[in-house]
Amino acid sequence: WFEALIAPLRVEGYAPAAVIALRDLTEARRVERMRADFVANASHELRTPLASLLGFVETLQGPARDDPKARERFLGIMREQTQRMARLVDDLLSLSRIEQHLHLRPDTPVDLTMLVAHICDTLVPMAEDTGLSLEIDIAPNVITPGDRDELARVLENLVENAIKYGRPDGGEPGKIRVTLVTTAREAIFSVQDNGPGIAPEHIPRLTERFYRVDVGKSRAKGGTGLGLAIVKHIVLRHRGKLTIDSAPGMGAVFRVVLPSLRVDAEA
Numbered sequence: 001w002f003e004a005l006i007a008p009l010r011v012e013g014y015a016p017a018a019v020i021a022l023r024d025l026t027e028a029r030r031v032e033r034m035r036a037d038f039v040a041n042a043s044h045e046l047r048t049p050l051a052s053l054l055g056f057v058e059t060l061q062g063p064a065r066d067d068p069k070a071r072e073r074f075l076g077i078m079r080e081q082t083q084r085m086a087r088l089v090d091d092l093l094s095l096s097r098i099e100q101h102l103h104l105r106p107d108t109p110v111d112l113t114m115l116v117a118h119i120c121d122t123l124v125p126m127a128e129d130t131g132l133s134l135e136i137d138i139a140p141n142v143i144t145p146g147d148r149d150e151l152a153r154v155l156e157n158l159v160e161n162a163i164k165y166g167r168p169d170g171g172e173p174g175k176i177r178v179t180l181v182t183t184a185r186e187a188i189f190s191v192q193d194n195g196p197g198i199a200p201e202h203i204p205r206l207t208e209r210f211y212r213v214d215v216g217k218s219r220a221k222g223g224t225g226l227g228l229a230i231v232k233h234i235v236l237r238h239r240g241k242l243t244i245d246s247a248p249g250m251g252a253v254f255r256v257v258l259p260s261l262r263v264d265a266e267a
């Protein structure tokens, strides 16, 4: 799609002419369509739990009014739906804040060694509850320039996803391997699971907002569909790279490469 701007040109002694400027609108239209899709998706995602809440409120005011057992059960579901909406609104706000600051480079030195160890400590119970073991291999003194909270979010999201989606289908024991290594210039964080893996057609789309391979599974696990979009934006803001290697039946490896700061060995 092109937009044409036409200006008449008259110069004495010459035949009348015109200047035509063409502006490529393809990109502008693509961005506009993405924005419209995003608003439609976000509204739909909020509308679903809202509709369910309204249904339960009406039931509680009507048929279930004098049934203490049903009341207890419905209130439990309403609580879950409300928490889901709160998570969604929090994720939408985080994404919009990160996007607004995409051009700003956070540059406080962050000790990734400590951060990865801390995140793993907090997630071990969640992994064990799901029957997964967490194998952790963290290099010492890995420092990156960045924003600690945002980087914590990246690490947390990737390990949580491995716990949520990385359970092997068969009888194999579920294992998640978290590693942090460093080269002279880079810090490389990776999370590997031996779960069902991801088909190639899904991989490039996983970081799109609200894209899920299996919407039912994501919802059941409390997902908002925004986790990897947030991860991608944070990594970009930190001048890093996110890669996803996976194939059906082969598990998945999510890897984040960030610039590293040299640590003086004497220090």
Ligand code: ADP
Binding pocket: 157, 161, 162, 165, 166, 193, 195, 197, 198, 206, 211, 212, 213, 214, 218, 219, 222, 223, 224, 225, 226, 227, 228, 229, 252
């Ligand atoms: P959410 O988990 O809230 O659905 P995410 O953006 O974090 O959203 O992830 C998008 C989708 O990517 C998930 O719904 C799931 O289908 C897929 N996914 C993420 N991590 C893994 C993994 N380790 N193994 C298999 N699929 C995964």
